[in-house]
Amino acid sequence: MPFTKAQSSEDVKTPTADEWRTFLKFTLNEDDPNDPMPGKISPQSKKTSARLRHRRVIELTQLQLATGLRISEAIGIRWRDVVADENGVVWITVSSTLSKTKIARTVPILVPEVATNLQHRRGLDEEPVIPQPTSQKFWDRSGAGKAVREYYAGLAKTKGFDFLEKNRSHVWRKTLTTATKALLPPHVQAAYFGHSIETSNRSYTASINVRPVISASQNLLNDTE
Structure with a gap:
């Protein structure tokens, strides 16, 4: 049966902070990338290309x-857009051409383990950070979206992540x-997440300090929100 688009917002529940933490820890510590995609048992799922x-x-x-x-932003950034500052915080610049709102922003990676993993596999400046599975070419939105849907559906079926069954990335x-939300003013949230809130027509988040997002995220990571 082919995959369909996610259900309407009325039918889909946003994962809680606890569910976010649990899923994050699973991807970092338990999900072996050398295994077949969750829920896949066919001979094809064991091929090198499928594992990649x-x-x-x-x-x-x-x-x-x-x-x-956004998935379109994640698969569109290049390694030249990823920079570590003097404090070891890794920042990603989403260009105005890549951003859905057409407003560029530079944001920190909020999870240190993810930042470290990213830096360990750093490629050439012009290469995509999240390329196609079997090449260094840009991964098209359709292919990436299908892979995410299969991944989420497989985890919902085999690992008990029920909240992934209808959700998308x-x-x-x-x-x-x-x-x-309770820790940050609206304009900082808008600057970080690239929302279309009409708080400023500046082109770069350099004019808005988004560092408070780092502190706020520590509450989320440490279960103190």
């Missing part, structure tokens, strides 16, 4: 969990926004 697809979708998922990037933006 599993590895790539884990990398994509971790990046979205740790940043709230954009849902982590909602979870992070909800979890940090």
Whole structure:
């Protein structure tokens, strides 16, 4: 049966902060990228190309969990857009051409383990951070989206992550926004997540200090929100 689009917002529940933490820890510590995609048992699922697809979708998922990037942004950034500052915080620049709102922003990776994993596999400046599973070419939105749907459905079926069954990767933006809402003013949230709130017509988040998001995310990571 072919995969369909996610259900309407009325039918889909946004994962809680606890569910976000549990899923993040699973992708970092338990999901072996050398295994077949969860829920896949056919001979084809054991091929090298299929395992590489599993590895790539884990990398994509971790990046979205740790940043709230849209899938189109995550698969469009290049290594030249990823920079570590003097404090070891890794920042990602989403260009105005890549951003859905056409407003560029530079945001920190909120989970140190994800930032470390990303830096360990750093490629050439012009290469995509999340390329196709079997090449260094850009991963098209359709292919990446299908891989995420299969990954989520497989985990819902085999690992008990029921909240993934109907959700798609954009849902982590909602979870992070909800979890940090009480700790951040609206214009900072808008600057970080690239929302279309009419708070400023500046072109770069350099004019808005988004560092408070780092502190707010520590509450989320440490279960103190």
